[in-house]
Amino acid sequence: MNIRNRILCVGFFLTTILVIGFTSNAFALNYNVGLKTDEELIWNCHVCDTNKMNNIFGENWSSSGLFENLSQGKRMKWQINTIEENLTSISANINIWMWNNEENRGLYDYNTDFPFLKDPSHYISNYNLSLVIPFLPFWFPVPVDEYLGTLKLSSLYDVDNRVLPTLNIQVNKDFLQPNNPSERILIIAIYNTDGILSSFKLYTSGNVVVVDIELEPLPIYVLPATLGLIGAFFIAIILYVKKQRKNQSIIHQNDKLRIEKNFK
Amino acid sequence: MNLNSLFLRIFGTLKEFWKIKIFRFAILTQLFYFTLSIILFFLFFYQKNDFFIFYESGKIFLTDIENLYNPTNYLWDFRYFPLSALFFVPLSFLDFGLAYILFNGLNFILNILICLIMFKIIKLVRNQDHERDDKRVILYLSFYLMGVPHILNYIYGQINLFVTFFIVTSLLIFLLYKKNSWQFIGSVILGISIIIKPTSFLLIPFLLIIHFDLEKRKLKIDFIKSIVRLIGVLLPVLANFVLFFAIPKLWGGFLSTNFTGSNPIALNFSFSLTKLITNFCFLFNIPFNQLSILVASVGIIGSLGFFILVLRRRKQNSILYGYSIGMLIMLLTYYDSWNHHLLNLIPLMIIFIFNLPRHSKLLNYIKPSLFFFNFFDLIFVGIWYFTYPIFPFNFVGTFFLFLTFYGISKYLIVKKLVSVKGGDS
Numbered sequence: 083m084n085i086r087n088r089i090l091c092v093g094f095f096l097t098t099i100l101v102i103g104f105t106s107n108a109f110a111l112n113y114n115v116g117l118k119t120d121e122e123l124i125w126n127c128h129v130c131d132t133n134k135m136n137n138i139f140g141e142n143w144s145s146s147g148l149f150e151n152l153s154q155g156k157r158m159k160w161q162i163n164t165i166e167e168n169l170t171s172i173s174a175n176i177n178i179w180m181w182n183n184e185e186n187r188g189l190y191d192y193n194t195d196f197p198f199l200k201d202p203s204h205y206i207s208n209y210n211l212s213l214v215i216p217f218l219p220f221w222f223p224v225p226v227d228e229y230l231g232t233l234k235l236s237s238l239y240d241v242d243n244r245v246l247p248t249l250n251i252q253v254n255k256d257f258l259q260p261n262n263p264s265e266r267i268l269i270i271a272i273y274n275t276d277g278i279l280s281s282f283k284l285y286t287s288g289n290v291v292v293v294d295i296e297l298e299p300l301p302i303y304v305l306p307a308t309l310g311l312i313g314a315f316f317i318a319i320i321l322y323v324k325k326q327r328k329n330q331s332i333i334h335q336n337d338k339l340r341i342e343k344n345f346k
Numbered sequence: 347m348n349l350n351s352l353f354l355r356i357f358g359t360l361k362e363f364w365k366i367k368i369f370r371f372a373i374l375t376q377l378f379y380f381t382l383s384i385i386l387f388f389l390f391f392y393q394k395n396d397f398f399i400f401y402e403s404g405k406i407f408l409t410d411i412e413n414l415y416n417p418t419n420y421l422w423d424f425r426y427f428p429l430s431a432l433f434f435v436p437l438s439f440l441d442f443g444l445a446y447i448l449f450n451g452l453n454f455i456l457n458i459l460i461c462l463i464m465f466k467i468i469k470l471v472r473n474q475d476h477e478r479d480d481k482r483v484i485l486y487l488s489f490y491l492m493g494v495p496h497i498l499n500y501i502y503g504q505i506n507l508f509v510t511f512f513i514v515t516s517l518l519i520f521l522l523y524k525k526n527s528w529q530f531i532g533s534v535i536l537g538i539s540i541i542i543k544p545t546s547f548l549l550i551p552f553l554l555i556i557h558f559d560l561e562k563r564k565l566k567i568d569f570i571k572s573i574v575r576l577i578g579v580l581l582p583v584l585a586n587f588v589l590f591f592a593i594p595k596l597w598g599g600f601l602s603t604n605f606t607g608s609n610p611i612a613l614n615f616s617f618s619l620t621k622l623i624t625n626f627c628f629l630f631n632i633p634f635n636q637l638s639i640l641v642a643s644v645g646i647i648g649s650l651g652f653f654i655l656v657l658r659r660r661k662q663n664s665i666l667y668g669y670s671i672g673m674l675i676m677l678l679t680y681y682d683s684w685n686h687h688l689l690n691l692i693p694l695m696i697i698f699i700f701n702l703p704r705h706s707k708l709l710n711y712i713k714p715s716l717f718f719f720n721f722f723d724l725i726f727v728g729i730w731y732f733t734y735p736i737f738p739f740n741f742v743g744t745f746f747l748f749l750t751f752y753g754i755s756k757y758l759i760v761k762k763l764v765s766v767k768g769g770d771s
Contacts, residue, residue, distance in 0.1 A: 240417050
């Protein structure tokens with residue numbers, strides 16, 4: 083390729099990049115629903131310090147909302163009925179069996195619609211997702227990290243979507259009303275790639291966990307991947323050490339032979 | 347030396363490198379990373395990368411500096427010193443896409459310059475029993491250029507290469523010139539790297555010229571040079587504190603995003619020891635204070651590294667060991683040590699390999715770690731996403747950081763070095 087052709091190629095490459103650069107501003111994300119119709123979701127409450135929650139939010143914190151009747155060891159079930167989308171909004175209609183210990187749950191407790199605007203930038207600035215505990219929804223449209231990142235949330239919220247889509251919520255003392263909450267609390271909520279809440283932890287000062295909720299079951303690949311990783315690491319170490327020892331013994335043997343040869 | 351002759355020398359050296367096949371391959375790899383990052387940027391990561399934060403910070407620095415650390419201004423938090431935003435002011439005047447391409451083009455050029463500076467340093471510190479030709483040096487420089495951490499560095503539009511460039515430049519100055527004026531210039535350059543990104547912050551204590559002679563049981567301190575270096579490095583860093591003093595809201599934001607806020611608690615794939623501990627506490631609901639864990643880790647590992655350097659038996663090139671140990675301490679102890687941060691460590695490891703005797707047994711610690719960091723660490727970031735619900739520990743990188751720390755410490759402390767070929771070297 084002669085110099086003129088090279089310059090032409092480089093010029094073409096740079097021009098293409100520039101054109102892409104100036105046109106890509108028009109590129110807009112399309113948000114969808116990660117939930118599937120008839121899908122069942124179950125959350126398990128691993129930790130719930132009821133006394134502490136009573137102290138922080140008063141006796142009525144578990145009388146309504148998504149934490150209704152919450153206590154340690156209980157589970158909440160959702161069944162997705164319908165998913166509706168139009169130009170401006172997306173909505174899921176969900177049957178909810180609130181927190182309880184029973185396996186045979188019978189008829190659902192509530193049937194609720196959870197709507198979201200399709201374009202998160204259409205929400206107002208300083209937006210609060212919810213002003214009752216747990217202060218957040220249990221699902222978001224996907225891609226959830228983009229959706230969270232685009233929302234202009236109030237100072238209550240801090241979105242950290244660098245690695246896992248995470249919503250950090252810091253509620254200061256007396257935020258809801260005098261002495262409610264009675265101390266500063268911190269919530270860390272992690273969402274999975276389907277936009278479903280996978281982990282919820284509520285902390286008080288000193289990072290003491292008061293509520294810990296987790297989506298179950300874990301994805302099927304988690305356990306084999308973990309065992310594979312730990313196993314492979316130890317096997318690699320053992321093989322490396324063995325190889326080094328073998329090399330050492332060969333070197334020592336060669337040295338011995340060389341010394342004997344020199345001696346003779 | 348004028349600018350023209352400097353350029354001629356640079357091109358002359360690069361021409362020599364170009365004759366080696368693997369270097370040509372390394373440059374092609376870099377170009378591939380560069381192109382890939384641009385394609386991925388426009389297809390998937392447009393306004394979803396670190397460069398977007400830097401770009402926005404440049405704008406906010408000019409228009410609304412009080413809110414520089416306000417998380418609502420960014421997709422994810424701006425966590426650096428306020429003056430680092432100043433570097434991005436010129437780029438923030440350009441169209442975002444164009445600024446990203448220019449910035450990554452600059453990253454590519456910086457990589458070439460880093461290689462040239464590494465080459466110069468290796469020539470200065472290379473142990474006598476190494477090959478006299480430069481083929482092996484060029485091979486390792488090519489390894490650096492082919493390094494997988496460059497992929498994320500380009501894609502995110504990260505600023506690690508600026509930090510590396512200033513670190514190796516200051517290292518070269520310290521090794522080349524002994525005059526106090528040059529010591530000052532070298533440390534100011536290191537200070538600039540800290541402004542850009544505080545990754546090199548823990549290199550500061552290792553600028554002190556202090557040595558306890560174990561044989562003579564005598565403590566030696568070069569007081570003047572140490573002070574000159576400290577003043578030099580702290581001047582650029584303290585310039586940020588002028589801003590903090592003038593705009594107190596900035597100080598609160600800086601502390602919150604870096605140390606006390608919810609960011610340091612969040613679960614992520616950082617391979618730092620501190621993050622492994624906080625992830626452990628997060629997983630098992632153990633109450634913890636993230637700042638206490640950070641302070642304890644820095645205190646224990648930092649003081650261990652510092653005492654090892656003070657008690658060293660090798661007197662030559664101590665600044666190289668200081669830089670290496672300081673960087674290792676930073677990566678082991680700060681909350682977020684990610685794959686692309688390794689670009690600050692890998693050049694120091696390569697220089698260290700050439701400083702060690704050619705067949706030293708210590709290479710058994712350093713070389714596997716180098717190859718792990720340069721080629722395999724990113725795989726474990728991917729694996730973390732599969733295991734994090736029950737095992738959120740990216741521990742393999744931590745293991746190799748400790749292995750390197752052990753290797754360097756052993757080199758500094760032991761009386762005689764054992765060679766792989768048998769006998770001492």
